[in-house]
Amino acid sequence: MWDLISLLNPGDLMVVNDTRVLQARLRVRRSSGGEAELLLLEPRGEGRWLCLARPARRMRIGDRLMLHAPAQEEISLTVVGEDPASGGRVVAFPSGYDTAATIEDLLRSYGEAPLPPYIHRHDPADTSRYQTRYARRPGAVAAPTAGLHFSDALLAELGQRGVAIASVTLHVGLGTFRPIEQEDLRDLRLHSEWVEVPEAAVASVEACRARGGRVFAIGTTSVRALEGAAAAAGGALRPYQGPVDLVIQPGFRFQVVQGLLTNFHLPRSSLLLLVSALIGRPRLLALYQQAIAEGYRFYSYGDAMLIPPEAVLPPAS
Template sequence: MKLSDFDFDLPDGLIATRPARPRSSARLLVATPDELLDRRVWDLPGLLRPGDLLVLNDTKVIPARLRGLRRRGEAAARIEATLLSDRGGGLWMALVRPLRKLREGEVIDFGEGLSATFEGVEEGQARLRFALSPDAFAEALARAGSMPLPPYIEALRPADEADREDYQTVWAAREGAVAAPTASLHFDADLLRSLEAAGIGFVHVTLHVGAGTFLPVKVDDIRDHRMHAEWGEVTEAAAAIIRAARAEGRRVIAVGTTAMRLLETAARAGRGEVVPWQGETDIFITPGFDFRACDGLMTNFHLPRSTLMMLVSAFLGIDRIREVYDHAIREGYRFFSYGDASLLLPGGR
């Protein structure tokens, strides 16, 4: 398929720069092969079936965006960095601007007791070495860093203190993401209690969302696209809960494309059955994909020409997704990370 198959025109006014308040008041478009329903996220307990199992990504976003100074004699230059992955021993891979002005061995001072030595470039990413213990590093990063909002939001406004809470799920537990699993941002404590009372189950998995989730697809033939890799884990306990649900005929519904990508990775490792799994996944889901783990998907509305548009097109069908997105635009749904949500159910309600 061609990249143009996943394109659409989106009015700028539908790009959300702040989340709905309260979280669960966001709009929810329920889509099956036969119907489209305009609802709110807080309606989920009545839209799902008792016994449904929601799979939640418990990754925690770190304040990975840093701004600092590189000094060379009397001269100083501003440096921006986004931490991407922890290599251990204080070494982080990062996106740095302007990268070409740095020399190996130079120190970047990010303030608040946080500084890093530039150790060169690896596959377009900077190697930054922080000389702090893990605890001291976490404390300094919390003071110096800001939340790594998506580029399309940062083009409109800078991150602020409100984003430290808004761009984090209420169940975030395991630090390591540099982007939020945004479908999960719609859940609050009241909604979780209502879902539990309705007989809906939960299970947590971890996929540390990387900045690569925002990278554009630059090839016309999507088979030539190289997917970014992200670290994830499905524990033995989580895999057992998911297998039990499927064995009993209960639906497994991924909350977010990150949870879905991880479950489908674990299902391939188990030859169709979700098994305990840990490692880096670069699974690329496009139309024609054979889904083995998920019966439903709750997700936000995605960027045109993105890998996530390809994923939802694979799940519900490319023609049906076009109808879903046409409806969402016509009805004024808010798009992208802080936007509204959809609930995709290929098997119907």
């Protein structure tokens, strides 16, 4: 990754996603005595959360779930609803756990890092390893993994070189791992994720353009945040706060992003589709074949590639 220092120019801008991953995986004991697992997906207000549950078929409305961890008191949760769209359960936390801060405190004591489903392990080191150095705003259930490549030292060196950094927030949801099952992409609908593009980030993009620099998104989530905010404003980047369900696929006209640092993604994923929109499917397949031939690592803890502006497809006429 230290090659990045020579590949980015003074005056360029990196836009990072400062979301912080919640320790959102909880082990619980059902009132019947069986063990189960919850993965918190999104808040539903008043101390209630939508969760993926395993085994879901054995969790019914009204069931009580005991949250336990070594050296911690047990906490009782209640299943209060079902969500047909996700197949999940809505779980109510007890009084006093109705804010983002109190839930994060609870998760620090009882939760585990919500590693992607293809990583079959529980290592306490993942609590910090599966978090970017600039993670600041809690709310994600998956890491913006391109950012995992950056150390404090690398960020400092890039700053000394004159590369600017701006932050946006996109709370990564579990939908990022869901495969695209439909063959006809014209009617593709994607999951919604909460985004904030602050005034400071908009000003940084405008200043970068004014000085002739290049705007690099660090990870596909930063792309989705920037382009989603621009789409909400009719094409011009403006401050934005709210949900984004933007579909970025071949033919998409990028309004903000000029380059991208990204990991190597799962097949049939929306992330792979986004990269294909940027550089074209033939180039994407060639790069992935090269990565396989040279033994690059794929997915969350894998290697990354830098797509400079000169490799990006020109806008379709």
